[in-house]
Amino acid sequence: xxxxxxxxxxxxxxxxxxxxxxxxxxxxxxxxxxxxxxxxxxxxxxxxxxxxxxxxxxxxxxxxxxxxxxxxxxxxxxxxxxxxxxxxxxxxxxxxxxxxxxxxxxxxxxxxxxxxxxxxxxxxxxxxxxxxxxxxxxxxxxxxxxxxxxxxxxxxxxxxxxxxxxxxxxxxxxxxxxxxxxxxxxxxxxxxxxxxxxxxxxxxxxxxxxxxxxxxxxxxxxxxxxxxxxxxxxxxxxxxxxxxxxxxxxxxxxxxxxxxxxxxxxxxxxxxxxxxxxxxx
Amino acid sequence: xxxxxxxxxxxxxxxxxxxxxxxxxxxxxxxxxxxxxxxxxxxxxxxxxxxxxxxxxxxxxxxxxxxxxxxxxxxxxxxxxxxxxxxxxxxxxxxxxxxxxxxxxxxxxxxxxxxxxxxxxxxxxxxxxxxxxxxxxxxxxxxxxxxxxxxxxxxxxxxxxxxxxxxxxxxxxxxxxxxxxxxxxxxxxxxxxxxxxxxxxxxxxxxxxxxxxxxxxxxxxxxxxxxxxxxxxxxxxxxxxxxxxxxxxxxxxxxxxxxxxxxxxxxxxxxxxxxxxxxxxxxxxxxxxxxxxxxxxxxxxxxxxxxxxxxxxxxxxxxxxxxxxxxxxxxxxxxx
Numbered sequence: 303x304x305x306x307x308x309x310x311x312x313x314x315x316x317x318x319x320x321x322x323x324x325x326x327x328x329x330x331x332x333x334x335x336x337x338x339x340x341x342x343x344x345x346x347x348x349x350x351x352x353x354x355x356x357x358x359x360x361x362x363x364x365x366x367x368x369x370x371x372x373x374x375x376x377x378x379x380x381x382x383x384x385x386x387x388x389x390x391x392x393x394x395x396x397x398x399x400x401x402x403x404x405x406x407x408x409x410x411x412x413x414x415x416x417x418x419x420x421x422x423x424x425x426x427x428x429x430x431x432x433x434x435x436x437x438x439x440x441x442x443x444x445x446x447x448x449x450x451x452x453x454x455x456x457x458x459x460x461x462x463x464x465x466x467x468x469x470x471x472x473x474x475x476x477x478x479x480x481x482x483x484x485x486x487x488x489x490x491x492x493x494x495x496x497x498x499x500x501x502x503x504x505x506x507x508x509x510x511x512x513x514x515x516x517x518x519x520x521x522x523x524x525x526x527x528x529x530x531x532x533x534x535x536x537x538x539x540x541x542x543x544x545x546x547x548x549x550x551x552x553x554x555x556x557x558x559x560x561x562x563x564x565x566x567x568x569x570x571x572x573x574x575x576x577x578x579x580x581x582x583x
Numbered sequence: 584x585x586x587x588x589x590x591x592x593x594x595x596x597x598x599x600x601x602x603x604x605x606x607x608x609x610x611x612x613x614x615x616x617x618x619x620x621x622x623x624x625x626x627x628x629x630x631x632x633x634x635x636x637x638x639x640x641x642x643x644x645x646x647x648x649x650x651x652x653x654x655x656x657x658x659x660x661x662x663x664x665x666x667x668x669x670x671x672x673x674x675x676x677x678x679x680x681x682x683x684x685x686x687x688x689x690x691x692x693x694x695x696x697x698x699x700x701x702x703x704x705x706x707x708x709x710x711x712x713x714x715x716x717x718x719x720x721x722x723x724x725x726x727x728x729x730x731x732x733x734x735x736x737x738x739x740x741x742x743x744x745x746x747x748x749x750x751x752x753x754x755x756x757x758x759x760x761x762x763x764x765x766x767x768x769x770x771x772x773x774x775x776x777x778x779x780x781x782x783x784x785x786x787x788x789x790x791x792x793x794x795x796x797x798x799x800x801x802x803x804x805x806x807x808x809x810x811x812x813x814x815x816x817x818x819x820x821x822x823x824x825x826x827x828x829x830x831x832x833x834x835x836x837x838x839x840x841x842x843x844x845x846x847x848x849x850x851x852x853x854x855x856x857x858x859x860x861x862x863x864x865x866x867x868x869x870x871x872x873x874x875x876x877x878x879x880x881x882x883x884x885x886x887x888x889x890x891x892x893x894x895x896x897x898x899x900x901x902x903x904x905x906x907x908x909x910x911x912x913x914x915x916x917x918x919x
Contacts, residue, residue: 492864
């Protein structure tokens with residue numbers, strides 16, 4: 303089985319400061335993993351802010367070059383691709399859909415432009431067909447989106463348009479950087495479930511970058527946990543999150559607050575006065 | 584409302600209405616961001632407010648705190664604090680009265696600590712700016728007290744000499760907690776204080792807020808959209824949807840026996856580690872508050888919607904002891 307995406311000891315360092323006091327900051331240190339072709343999966347990158355996960359995404363997308371190591375798509379160095387040919391295979395989805403779209407531009411323009419540049423649409427009719435097909439994949443239609451501006455849609459709808467825009471190019475890989483953290487709670491799961499459907503029905507591989515361990519457990523196949531630019535733990539998502547072995551992974555897992563952690567702080571600090579009235583069912 | 588004996592409310596909110604009124608090019612627009620909200624916050628408790636973005640949480644606390652700026656206006660109702668009994672809302676009291684109670688009785692912990700701390704002044708000066716006039720005493724005496732108070736949030740007294748940019752996000756948020764609590768206020772408003780923090784740091788900061796609150800026996804109105812935080816921290820919880828309170832009660836009761844269909848969805852949709860059950864998002868989107876749907880604002884998305892829901896606003900009814908819900912399906916025959 304050949305590899306769709308290979309990261310081979312990829313590192314990225316930035317130098318900060320001026321001529322006399324420059325400091326090197328290693329944002330990503332020797333990260334390696336492989337996504338197989340023909341076995342679509344949701345590959346999750348977990349880490350807190352500053353752990354290097356967005357820098358990693360930018361290197362996979364070819365926006366930043368790696369300082370050392372190589373990112374290969376289908377066996378070829380990402381840097382050696384012609385940009386359009388690369389973007390037709392790898393598409394991004396960003397955190398905040400309100401920042402990803404220009405507020406003064408109609409949404410259908412993005413879809414048509416992507417269709418013409420990366421999706422191989424020869425004319426407007428073909429572009430419209432591609433756009434409509436992609437919007438239907440995400441539960442919208444061209445009729446609903448056509449002529450609308452970003453502010454006319456809710457955050458959840460806009461993020462679905464962002465997913466549709468990525469799909470128009472008919473990519474093999476989607477890199478989604480914190481795609482649900484700006485989406486309303488009641489709509490979040492519809493985006494996460496959409497990723498699952500894209501994997502199962504369209505055979506797309508998705509790199510899902512997040513700090514939310516619960517959705518990572520819910521949707522992903524494999525994951526890596528990053529701390530300060532390094533991978534501290536990697537493996538099948540559910541196995542790793544059920545029994546994390548690295549101290550940092552354990553710390554992360556233990557810090558997750560869910561409805562089941564009810565009273566985590568109440569128990570430690572009970573009321574000094576009369577007990578809280580109202581019984582727990 | 585089942586008031587437990589000996590725990591008088593510090594804050595009583597009744598039928599509070601706050602609207603954004605704008606007039607552009609002769610077109611009047613009114614966004615009813617808070618529409619008829621009522622609840623109590625008792626002494627020595629953390630009352631949580633949950634809801635999605637644009638459900639009116641922040642507008643509600645701004646109105647309660649009297650931080651009203653046009654186009655936001657308090658249109659009706661009251662929000663009465665026990666330490667300001669002669670006025671039915673902070674926003675209606677004269678400025679000299681508000682200055683007297685602010686920080687001494689009522690303080691805030693905000694989301695962005697960088698917006699609270701002056702980036703050009705050392706932490707020591709921020710403490711003096713906020714709290715010196717309320718505490719009084721000499722400069723040395725006050726600084727010693729600030730240093731002692733910083734130790735409660737496990738910060739070294741040397742932090743007083745630091746500039747905000749020299750501290751990490753978690754440390755800065757602890758400084759703002761120390762600032763908000765140094766005067767031992769009766770009431771603290773905490774608006775998404777941990778949302779910008781990493782999970783590990785968040786857990787630490789929440790534990791700190793909890794222990795300081797229990798020590799001072801003050802009341803906290805705690806706002807976040809994160810249901811996990813509410814479950815772990817709050818004593819009682821109110822759920823907001825589109826500018827209205829739809830359910831409130833003891834936090835374990837809300838999580839154990841949610842009654843409103845929206846609350847049920849919010850709790851059921853959260854994935855958990857160790858559980859592979861399929862979770863669904865909710866169809867539709869939260870309404871535009873400039874043109875909210877008539878009747879119950881949740882009815883276009885509600886699985887239990889009936890014809891009545893589209894015409895009549897459901898009243899907040901105490902369905903179970905201490906557990907109020909505004910829903911026609913749960914409380915047949917209760918109209919507002």
